[in-house]
Amino acid sequence: DAKTTQPTSMDCAEGRAANLPCNHSTISGNEYVYWYRQIHSQGPQYIIHGLKNNETNEMASLIITEDRKSSTLILPHATLRDTAVYYCIGTGRRALTFGSGTRLQVQP
């Protein structure tokens, strides 16, 4: 699995876009970038994943740089319910390797 580096914590104002960065400079060509989040005392929740192209779904957008060494998860209009730990994972395996993630605090 690729080693990923994320900021320990970030704040975002409610209603604004939250941009969560992730570095994965060792990612190999067949490894996907996955994002999960974990709200306090719950199991992780899948958000989005991508290989090369940018991806968008009803929850978020994923922007992957052309060299695939980094990516950004965008929550377009953050709400208080988006307060959680966000995990970036680079993997081609079935098993997910979670790091420490970014603790996002959405402020009212």
Next chain:
Amino acid sequence: DTGVSQNPRHKITKRGQNVTFRCDPISEHNRLYWYRQTLGQGPEFLTYFQNEAQLEKSRLLSDRFSAERPKGSFSTLEIQRTEQGDSAMYLCASSPETDGDQYFGPGTRLLVL
């Protein structure tokens, strides 16, 4: 609710006792995973099943741990002779064969006294 369910949600046991946890995956998912999460850390992979076959085990899964998925549906995770270091949240996830997205259950929180 058609999500992944886990039972019990909480378990308190004394050191040396055996405990067993159950996971019921989403019904059409043939892949099932177990993870462990300690306070302040991300989840750590333990083992993975495709149908009833256990295809991968982490080195974290010591001899005291055993997981089964006898009919390719629900799974059990047993810990024998529990130790205080086994105190953690045990998470189960499932995924369909054609999709890598894993859907997690709410977890079983184990406290070993």
